[in-house]
Amino acid sequence: MSITHTEMPVRATRQQSAMFYRVNRVLLRALLYLTIAGGSLIVLIPFVWMVSASLKELNQIFIYPPVWIPNPVRWENYREALTTSLHPFIPRYFANTLYVAIFSVIGEAASCSLVGFGFARLKFPGRRFLFLLVLSTLAIPYYVVMIPQFALFRSLGWLNTFLPLIIPRFFATNGFYIFLFRQFFLRISPELFDAARIDGNSTWGIYARIVLPLSAPVFATVCILGFTFHWNDFLAPLLYLSRSYLHTVSIGLALFRGLQGVQWNHLMAASTVVMLPTMLLFFFFQRVFIQGTVITGVKG
Numbered sequence: 210m211s212i213t214h215t216e217m218p219v220r221a222t223r224q225q226s227a228m229f230y231r232v233n234r235v236l237l238r239a240l241l242y243l244t245i246a247g248g249s250l251i252v253l254i255p256f257v258w259m260v261s262a263s264l265k266e267l268n269q270i271f272i273y274p275p276v277w278i279p280n281p282v283r284w285e286n287y288r289e290a291l292t293t294s295l296h297p298f299i300p301r302y303f304a305n306t307l308y309v310a311i312f313s314v315i316g317e318a319a320s321c322s323l324v325g326f327g328f329a330r331l332k333f334p335g336r337r338f339l340f341l342l343v344l345s346t347l348a349i350p351y352y353v354v355m356i357p358q359f360a361l362f363r364s365l366g367w368l369n370t371f372l373p374l375i376i377p378r379f380f381a382t383n384g385f386y387i388f389l390f391r392q393f394f395l396r397i398s399p400e401l402f403d404a405a406r407i408d409g410n411s412t413w414g415i416y417a418r419i420v421l422p423l424s425a426p427v428f429a430t431v432c433i434l435g436f437t438f439h440w441n442d443f444l445a446p447l448l449y450l451s452r453s454y455l456h457t458v459s460i461g462l463a464l465f466r467g468l469q470g471v472q473w474n475h476l477m478a479a480s481t482v483v484m485l486p487t488m489l490l491f492f493f494f495q496r497v498f499i500q501g502t503v504i505t506g507v508k509g
Contacts, residue, residue: 256484263287263477270473283474290475291482306457307486309374309446310439316378317386317435318428324381325390326416330402340391346384351444359448373449374439386431393427394420429497437487458483 257277262270263286264279327333328340362373381387397420405415443459450456456464462483465476 259477260481262474263481265474267472267474270477286474286478287482290472290478301454302456302458302461305371305455306440306459309371309457310436312371312375313378313439314432314435316375317381317383318431320379320381321383321386321431322390322420322424322428323416325387326394326420328387329391329394330415331412343384343387355444355448362449368449369452369455370449371455374442374445383435386435389427389431390424393424397423426497429494433490433494436490440483440487 258275261277261279264282264284265276265286266279266281266283269276269279324343328336328343358373362368365372367373367376401419402415405419410418441459442457443463446455446457446460447463450460462476462479465471465479
């Protein structure tokens with residue numbers, strides 16, 4: 210079949226358009242990658258400066274123009290920052306913070322998942338109103354409820370214990386985590402729940418045998434967010450823990466600002482060590498974390 214003279218310019222125009230589209234697509238993708246890389250470098254500048262300052266002598270930290278590569282490299286800053294008698298980071302502060310963070314995350318994941326499952330799959334009167342009420346708690350600042358909570362825990366005799374930091378987490382007090390669990394559970398196929406009902410499973414059986422095995426992404430997301438928050442929390446431990454042997458790492462970092470000034474190289478060394486657990490946690494579970502955040506935001 211021969212091609213007429215009128216069809217040849219049309220085919221050439223289509224080929225040029227397709228080529229132009231592919232070139233534009235490659236350029237846009239390259240521009241996107243360059244923008245992301247540039248933004249990442251800007252975000253990493255404070256972290257790089259912190260690591261660099263942790264290896265410098267004190268008089269080299271604030272010189273201008275800044276010296277990014279320490280000379281000489283003082284690894285002794287880490288030993289001096291972490292072993293001084295005023296700041297017993299190892300093992301006391303780390304052990305306290307790890308204890309609070311782990312049990313708080315367990316309580317939040319267990320309680321908020323149950324409440325989210327109820328809002329997602331159980332039908333009861335006022336479900337939508339109660340869910341909106343839970344979401345409305347996200348607009349309440351912590352400073353509003355701080356004084357009533359302190360008075361309550363003081364009346365219970367919980368001051369200078371870890372109970373005020375842990376026990377409330379077992380009662381689904383985080384509306385954001387409830388929202389994440391509900392959104393994820395809504396994506397699970399209703400046919401699975403119907404099949405489980407036919408097989409004779411109760412609501413608890415469906416939650417244990419169907420929901421939990423499928424919910425690794427959202428549980429990983431909640432655990433990473435919760436652990437990061439409780440590891441870095443400063444106000445609540447400062448409010449309830451006045452005895453030095455109960456302090457957490459965030460309070461320990463604040464103690465570096467003493468009356469005799471700040472040893473900034475020691476403070477940066479301690480800050481680098483304190484950041485490592487959360488960074489490693491996200492590094493090893495970033496794929497599951499990103500999957501969980503993407504899935505929970507799709508269906509309303």
